[in-house]
Structures are given as structure tokens and as C-alpha cells.
Amino acid sequence: MDLRHNNLDEVLIIDTWESKDALKTKVEFQPLEVQLKQIQGVSLVSRGSFAQELVFRGQRDGRIQVRVNGMRIYNACTDRMDPSTSYVVSNNLQSAELSSSCESACAANGLAGNFNLKTKEACLSKTDSFKLGLAQQYLSNTRGLNSSFYLENSREKFAWRLNGTWFKNENYRDGKGQEILYSQNKKQNWSLNTIYRLSPKRFISLDLIYDLATDVGYPSLPMDVSIARGLIGGITYRSYHAIGPFKDYELKLYHNDIYHEMDDSQREDVFMHMDMPGWSRTSGLSFNAFNWEFRRHKIEWAGEYFSNYRRAEMTMFPDNGLEPPMFMLTWPDARLHGLGTGVSGHFNFGLHQLMLNIRFDYESSSITDKIGRDQWIGMGYNMTDARTYHLPQVSLNYSRFLNEKHQFKLAMSYGERAPTSSELYGFYLFNAHDGFDYLGNANLKAEGLISSEMGYVYSHQKMNLTSTAFIQQFSDYIFGLNTNFDAMTYGANGVRAYENVGIATFYGFELGASYQILNAWKAQSTLEYIRGFRPQSDLPLIPPLQADFSLNYSYGQWNFASQLRYAAEQNHFNSDYGDRYTPSYFLIDLAANYRFKIDKAKSLVSLAINNLADSYYRDHLSWAGIPAMGRNISLGIKCGL
Numbered sequence: 001m002d003l004r005h006n007n008l009d010e011v012l013i014i015d016t017w018e019s020k021d022a023l024k025t026k027v028e029f030q031p032l033e034v035q036l037k038q039i040q041g042v043s044l045v046s047r048g049s050f051a052q053e054l055v056f057r058g059q060r061d062g063r064i065q066v067r068v069n070g071m072r073i074y075n076a077c078t079d080r081m082d083p084s085t086s087y088v089v090s091n092n093l094q095s096a097e098l099s100s101s102c103e104s105a106c107a108a109n110g111l112a113g114n115f116n117l118k119t120k121e122a123c124l125s126k127t128d129s130f131k132l133g134l135a136q137q138y139l140s141n142t143r144g145l146n147s148s149f150y151l152e153n154s155r156e157k158f159a160w161r162l163n164g165t166w167f168k169n170e171n172y173r174d175g176k177g178q179e180i181l182y183s184q185n186k187k188q189n190w191s192l193n194t195i196y197r198l199s200p201k202r203f204i205s206l207d208l209i210y211d212l213a214t215d216v217g218y219p220s221l222p223m224d225v226s227i228a229r230g231l232i233g234g235i236t237y238r239s240y241h242a243i244g245p246f247k248d249y250e251l252k253l254y255h256n257d258i259y260h261e262m263d264d265s266q267r268e269d270v271f272m273h274m275d276m277p278g279w280s281r282t283s284g285l286s287f288n289a290f291n292w293e294f295r296r297h298k299i300e301w302a303g304e305y306f307s308n309y310r311r312a313e314m315t316m317f318p319d320n321g322l323e324p325p326m327f328m329l330t331w332p333d334a335r336l337h338g339l340g341t342g343v344s345g346h347f348n349f350g351l352h353q354l355m356l357n358i359r360f361d362y363e364s365s366s367i368t369d370k371i372g373r374d375q376w377i378g379m380g381y382n383m384t385d386a387r388t389y390h391l392p393q394v395s396l397n398y399s400r401f402l403n404e405k406h407q408f409k410l411a412m413s414y415g416e417r418a419p420t421s422s423e424l425y426g427f428y429l430f431n432a433h434d435g436f437d438y439l440g441n442a443n444l445k446a447e448g449l450i451s452s453e454m455g456y457v458y459s460h461q462k463m464n465l466t467s468t469a470f471i472q473q474f475s476d477y478i479f480g481l482n483t484n485f486d487a488m489t490y491g492a493n494g495v496r497a498y499e500n501v502g503i504a505t506f507y508g509f510e511l512g513a514s515y516q517i518l519n520a521w522k523a524q525s526t527l528e529y530i531r532g533f534r535p536q537s538d539l540p541l542i543p544p545l546q547a548d549f550s551l552n553y554s555y556g557q558w559n560f561a562s563q564l565r566y567a568a569e570q571n572h573f574n575s576d577y578g579d580r581y582t583p584s585y586f587l588i589d590l591a592a593n594y595r596f597k598i599d600k601a602k603s604l605v606s607l608a609i610n611n612l613a614d615s616y617y618r619d620h621l622s623w624a625g626i627p628a629m630g631r632n633i634s635l636g637i638k639c640g641l
């Protein structure tokens, strides 16, 4: 697996599933999100132990974009229990690419960052061959069982790969041995990739992912999930014949259907039972042309159209049995259309390099259901017209090699984003972190971001140092402010509505160092810091200063890894928005792998211990102050034929 931050050219190989020379550089167990957290600048918002939400430099939700194989996926849960990372399992991830607003190329338009998760692909091969891999893992803390397999068939013209994963975890225990109720989960994930060679230079491939999570507890929220289901598919046509000045191109057609059903029937002391299903369907068509080359310069071009439909319902059942159930559309059949095109140029002047990226998007959204429209007309909005946004993005990235060892980078960007469906049309969406019901605002303007970053990279033989400092300033920042409305959710603190509140500022830095001590030893370290605030107050859910240090040693068929993780206390928090002071913590992880062969079967046994000292701690980005997992021992075996 390849995790890459475009700016830092950072590559972490952390999965020893198939690759012969993979070295486990850090100690982690299965969840994909936890592995992605290793990329610099990435943190996770957690509402439990399942499907945590990616945060990049303090930004999440509508401010960053997370695609799977280049496809857009919009969540179906109004509480963001189903981020798009939840549809890729770690043993099926080929690579994760991350680019900041300054580094993004024309194929994506996340305002403050773009992730693209690529799943493993079948490969064509001259020899007709079958490959099979099996893996089994046991987690002590949750008495979890994690099973997976892949089966791959490669031929000269046609190849396919099937990947399957199941896991089941019981409630986890924190560092004091207390059971965290409602933190269990169960899921299966299936992924099929096929590729067919139409001619020596033309290929067609199919991607299918089916993911079904059931019985997922969210300890930070008043409700759990009974079903979270995703069906994601795409067909890609790739040609290495030129189109105009471009040497090769790719055309992709995709569709996904996400369903989500929340459930409070397992909870005790529920004041009023609720049914809360949600639907999200997205279709898209994208076109990317690559490699228009002249001298040492290169230009690529991207265009896409997409359409998303979302609906979420809430039915409340009063306990007394006398009143009829109450029905609301929390996402009132919102239909979003988007059209975007952009061009990126990579200009190479020897020691100087320049990347220029320009993209323009048009987005239009409206409510297609009468009940939903009437809800908003009742709130005083004019709902006859669609909401339209014209969204420019431009970035300029300059890098200069001072000599072979030193590289200096400077970049600036400006972009705008349209408000999300929740920010426009969300109707009394309860936020369990600050305890407020949130109302959308169909009159929101686009949010702007101007950002700048500066970096310095030193690499020489065994030593590699990276550093980045960044500053980002939002204008027309979209943020929830108190209103006089009465809350709909029982026990809520009040109602907030989204407004364009003016500016918000984020700044910080990321440092990384790695050193290959001897052939067998490798040390790595990172340090990251961020501050985020409005002129009036600190912003909520901003990670504290974090550092880690890892040391790896390999000896024959053995690999050993150790990791120290540190998070400083967080003094900058906003208690009006659900934050609280978070003390610092320090964790130790250890792991060992042994590789061996039985006949032709390559096998690997692994033992990992996370949070060795069984420390009791809390991550600042965990909702409702839920403590994190205590010591966890995972034991795994993998076998490949």
C-alpha cells in the first residue's frame, strides 16, 4: 500500500499483504482510516471506533473531497457516519493520494484538500495465472475477528481480481478497562476489478464495490446504525492513442447508491424512538486527457459532470401512543448538478519548476419534493429558483532545486466551494458534539479560501527531511450561529443556523524526518501543529500538536517495529461548540512479523500491540469526549499462493 502526500513525496508502505519487499514502517492494525492518519496533516474525527472522518489541516466535510478511484461519493447520513473512506478496506487499497489546495491538479475540486483512494487492480499477464491470498486477524481488545481473501486471474487479454473482507468487533475497552457501550461493529466488503484489452493500446475496466455494515454502534451519538450499505460501480475506458495534442486519455462513467438507516432500538432511556433512513445516489462522467508534451513541459486537461440526489427522513414516535408519529424531511430530496473543467500545466525549466492549475465549476441545486419545499417556504425562503454557484479555482506552485540535495517550494491558491446539502437544506439536524439542532440556509453564498504554503526538502542518500508551513484564510466562512428557534430534538441546547460569518484563519506546520541508519535499521519522525480561529473565538475540533517517532529493524525473515505517539494538551478549544480541554497523551506501539514459506505458499505471521501501557486517553477530535481504546493485541496470519 502506498500512501502519498503529493507535496512531501512521502510514501509509506504499511501493508505486507503481497509485496515482497514491504517493510512495515509503523505499527497499526486494520482500519483504513487509522492508516491514513499516518500521512502528514491528516487527523480523524471519531464518533466511535468505526468509519472515522478524515480531517486534513483542520478541514473536513464539504471543505475536502474524498474520492474512490476518482469517483465522487456523497454520504447518505445526515450525521456523517458514512464517510467515503468507509467503502475501501485496507487490504484492498493500492494507494492513497492527498493534495492540499495549493497542490491539487485539475481533476479534483476539493476546496482545502483532495484525497483519492485507489483500490487494487487486476493485471494482465502473458502467463495465465491464478493467485490466492487469505488473511485472518484477531484483536484482543474488541475480541474482533477480521477475515479477508483475494483471488486474481491474469491472462493476456483479460484479468480479474476479487477481494472480500468481513469483520466483527464487540465493544472496545478504554485504558481503565471500562467497556465503551455501543462501540461494536460488523461489516463485509466485496470488491471486483476487471480489465479487458480491446487492442494493444486500448483498455476497458470495471470497478464494483459492495459494502454492507450492520450493527454499528456510535457511542458519541444518541443513535446507532442498523444498515449502512454502499454499491459503487464505474466503467473506465483508457486509451494510449492520442486525442488532439494529448498522448493518452481516460473516460469514466460511474454510479453509486448509498443507503443508511439509523437505529435507537438498542438504546435504553430513549425519550422518543425515531426512524432515520437516508439515501444518496450519485452519477458521474469524467474525462481526463494527459501528456500534452512540448519541450519538457506537460499539460493535462479534465472535465466532469455529476449529479447527486439525497433524501433523509425522520419519523418520531411519541411514547404515549396517543399522538400520531411526526414526520420530517431532514434532507428534502435535494438534487445537485455539477459541471467542471480545468487544466493543469507542469512547466520544467531545469532547476525551476512551475505548476499552474485553473479550474472552473458550475453547481446548481434544488429541492425536488413538495413537502420539502413547503417546509422551507414556511421558514420564509423563496424556493422557486435553483441555487447556483460559479466556482473558480486557481493555484500556482513554484519549486526550485537549489542543488541535488535541497529543494524549496512556494505555492499559492484561491478557490471557492458551494455549501453542502446539509448547509443549504438540512432541517433540524442534531449535532451530538455541541448538542444543537442545525438548520440549513438556502441563501448561503459560496465560501472562499486563499491559501499559501512554503516548503523545504532535504534529501541525501540515507537522510530525508521535509518541512511545510501553511496559512489558509477563509472568506464567507460557513458556520452555525445561534437562533431563537425551539429545538426539535429532545434535550437539545437550542437551534443553530448556517451563516456566512466572515473570515476564519488556519495556520500550522508539518515536519518529517527519516534516516536509514544501517541496511537493517530505519528511524522516522514527524511533528505537526495547527491553529484555527475566527476573530471572535477558537474554532472547534482542531487537533493539538502531535508527534511520532518510529524505529524499524529487520533481520532475516523477521521485521520489528516500534512507534511512540504523542499528542500535546489542547488549550485552544471552543466549549460553546462542544469542545473541552484535552490533556496530553503518550502511547507506545510494538510489532513483529515473521515471513516463511510452506511449499509454494508465502506466509506471514504478525503480532502487534497498540497502546502497550494501556494508557487512558482521549483524542481531542473524538466527539462527546469518549475515551479511546486501551491496550490492543492483534495476532494475524497471511498466506498467499
Ligand SMILES: [Cu+2]
Pocket: 077, 078, 079, 080, 081, 082, 225, 260, 261, 262
Ligand atoms: Cu447516521
